[in-house]
Amino acid sequence: MSIPHTAAPPRITFVDGVVREASLPPLVPPVARGSLGDLPFDNAAEAPAAPVLSRKQPDGTWRDVSAATFAAEVLATAKGLIAHGLRPGDRLAIMARTRYEWTLLDFAAWAAGLVTVPVYPTSSAAQVRWILADSGAAACAVEDADQTRLVEGERAALPALAHLWEFDAGAVPALAEAGRGLPDAAVAEARAARGPGDVATLIYTSGTTGRPKGCVLTHANFFAETDNSTELLHPVFKAVSKEPAATLLFLPLSHVFGRTVAVGCMRARVRVGHAASLRTEDLLADLAGFRPTFLLVIPYVLEKVYNTGRASAEKLGRAAAFDRAARIARRYGEAELARRHGSGPGAGPGLRLARALYDPLVYRRIRAALGGEVRYVISGGSPLGERLAAFCVGAGIDVFEGYGLTETTAAATLTPPHRPRLGTVGWPLPGGAVRIAEDGEVLLRGGHVFAGYWDGERGEAVPAAPGEWFPTGDLGALDADGYLTITGRKKELLVTSAGKNVAPAPLEDRLRAHPLVGQCMVVGDDRPYITALLTLEPDGIAHWVRMHHKEGLAPEELVRDGKLLAELQTAVDDANATVSRAESIRRFAVLTADFTEEAGHLTPSLKLKRAAIARDFAAEVERLYER
Missing domain, CATH: 3.40.50.12780 (ANL, N-terminal domain)
Structure with a gap:
């Protein structure tokens, strides 16, 4: 495949002054034969x-x-x-x-x-x-x-x-x-x-409720997805310096x-x-032995690498230095991304010098944890926080974020390498289109969109919905340049007793980025205000316990510890800073048990089973609303 020129921006459709649709032509022709x-x-x-x-x-x-x-x-x-x-x-x-x-x-x-x-x-x-x-x-x-x-x-x-x-x-x-x-x-x-139109695989969605459904993906779906994404992300799939991809x-x-x-x-x-x-x-041993040049990850993996790096620095008494290095990396990453996007001049001499100073002390160690040769990361599964994305870029690892579903053969949108924009999941995959419905639901179209759901009795695919647009169930918005931002799940939208619509996902994603938080579920449907259930991240809390000499506390005592609750409150305050007062978390409970797939609280892809969690922790939720 040839190296593409800087991708032209998407074609934008406005309705009453609001961006309703963005589309891009394919970068490669569709496959006409074979499998x-x-x-x-x-x-x-x-x-x-x-x-x-x-x-x-x-x-x-x-x-x-x-x-x-x-x-x-x-x-x-x-x-x-x-x-x-x-x-x-x-x-x-x-x-x-x-x-x-x-x-x-x-x-x-x-x-x-x-x-x-x-x-x-x-x-x-x-x-x-x-x-x-x-x-x-x-x-x-x-x-x-x-x-x-x-x-x-x-x-x-x-x-x-x-x-x-x-x-x-x-x-x-x-x-x-x-x-x-x-x-x-x-x-x-x-x-x-x-041939391309034949079924290649049936992938059963894990589902947060009910039985999983078989998504019918054809060979053509895979060709449309992989050929266009590989061409768009050309630097990732080709040689990186002296190392083959x-x-x-x-x-x-x-x-x-x-x-x-x-x-x-x-x-x-x-x-x-x-x-x-x-x-x-x-995993660290395998990364060190294999030495990949790029990785595909879910945000949790990057959060883990960052939090482990900070915990190691804290153990050596260098937490303050790590935090300074992290701030410099984020500033450098933001400046560099703005330069690539054409909205800023890039990092100045002072910032470049500061970054160079911390590279052997901090950033090289982060890269070493991923094998030493990683220069690109493709992140998907859930939104990656802007601060973590900027830190990765500042540490020498470019991040390409995407959004998609099983029904879209993975990515339906991707970060354009030459024009990244923090806080978004990029442009439509070349050859595809994104539309925002009147109620804010994200609709998708393109050769990567599946043939339908499997009907076991008939032994064939049944279209998911009439028409050519696939309704994702996700809520989002397109900006004037065609970048998509995901704001939540349509079915998970909470409505407080005061009538305020609240999307829980942004708050949950922000909280999960904290080193002490394992899982989080925001609550508030038909309630007077928003609350949250938090679980503790095992490695993060083990480190915190050692650093604060709390080894003798039982789990029931630990979740009531004043210092721990104060630190978790700062994480909640940080998440609340991204939303309005009506959408903010007023109270939270720390659980002694984690949400796990084995307990029926998570799907295999680590999505929350909200109904099961609400049922099993009903008493804890009720206490959050006691006067």
């Missing part, structure tokens, strides 16, 4: 020696996998799938953490003409049963013995499930052995039978965000590694 199953073979034909993946070895080192080697493994695995009787259009479920075999089986399934169905490895038995039954999965690959037992326990309710394979028990070699006698032509025929995937491949980046990297021949463990020490 994602062709990508490994195209790479092998065009650049057989190019490293497209890396596998972690038992000794912790990483071994590159060439395009030719990966294509051979895909071919062998695809032949095994066909040898087991799977035919084009059949559904294959994959339930595992982020690992090499996940990506291998994904592409092998597409090469065999199959439809893959990702399942979160933390899913309950009921969730697994529903997804496998609704999708009509004919086969399922799991990671380990525990997951094998879980699926086996549901087999009686899954008459369509003919095959169950386990990665840890040698599923991939066994598939290759099963297909050994099959000619390569069998895979070529299956690939030839699939590479990324370490640690977010779940069962989520559309990680999956789409994996596809985009295969399409752009960017080297990818997989990190299965999200434990801090394991």
Whole structure:
């Protein structure tokens, strides 16, 4: 792909003086033939020696996998799938953490003409049963013995499930052995039978209420998403200084965000590694060993890196120096972003000198925590705070923020590299459009928007809504230059007893950025004022306890500690400063238990299940409104 010129601004439509729509033409033409199953073979034909993946070895080192080697493994695995009787259009479920075999089986399934169905490895038995039954999965690959037992326990309710394979028990070699006698032509025929309009995957939305729905994404959806985003974010996917572009995937491949980046990297021949463990020490070791040039993250990861850096500085008695460095980084980042956007001259000599002074002391350590070579971060999943984004830029890491859903094959908007604007989620993805409805709901259109929701009884996609615009359920606004800002969820909008509409997400996002706050849920629907339930971030509170010598306090005593409550009040005050008095949090409660997926309070993608939280902590909420 060629290097694009600075992207032209979106086409803007005004209605009664208000921006209602923004759109951008595609940067690349739509794919007219073929499927994602062709990508490994195209790479092998065009650049057989190019490293497209890396596998972690038992000794912790990483071994590159060439395009030719990966294509051979895909071919062998695809032949095994066909040898087991799977035919084009059949559904294959994959339930595992982020690992090499996940990506291998994904592409092998597409090469065999199959439809893959990702399942979160933390899913309950009921969730697994529903997804496998609704999708009509004919086969399922799991990671380990525990997951094998879980699926086996549901087999009686899954008459369509003919095959169950386990990665840890040698599923991939066994598939290759099963297909050994099959000619390569069998895979070529299956690939030839699939086109851009065919279904590539059914991704079940985790859902904050009710049963998850299967989003039907086609090969064309992935091509439209990855080709346009890769072209727009050209610096990310090409060589960075002397280092070829590479990324370490640690977010779940069962989520559309990680999956789409994996596809985009295969399409752009960017080297990818997989990190299965999200434990801090394991992930830091993998980052140091792999040394990625860019990462895809959710804001929590960046918040964790920042807060860990500050906690380390505080432990060494250098908290004040870290805070000064953070302020300088934010000022530098804001000035640099304004320069790129054309709204400011950039950092002056004094600010540049101050930044250079703190680079070896603070910023280089932040970059080292991410492997040392990271220069770009793609952030999604929830809004990234302006201050943290500016800090990252000041520390030498460019941040590209995006907004999207499973239904839009990940990003529907992206930060334009040459014209970033803090506080927004960027412009429409090239080839797409954003419209703001009369009630403020964000509507989307483009080749990346899904085909519809899966109807398990009919075995086909059913359009999500009439017309060509997909209603997201999110609230937002477009500015005069076409930048989108997300302000909340339509269904989560709180209405106080005084009639004030309050979007909880901005307050919650701001509070979660504090090192002591784990999760937060804002409350106030049909109440006289706004309140909040807070949980404590384990690492952050452990550090605070050590620094304040509170080791002897029981959890019930800790959440009532005056010093802790005062520090949390400053976090609440900081969040309140971004809203009006009527929208501000008047009181808050600190819970001894965290919101977790296991307790039924979070979805697998870490979204709040508000009804469940409100039910389980009803007593705590009522106390917040006692006079």
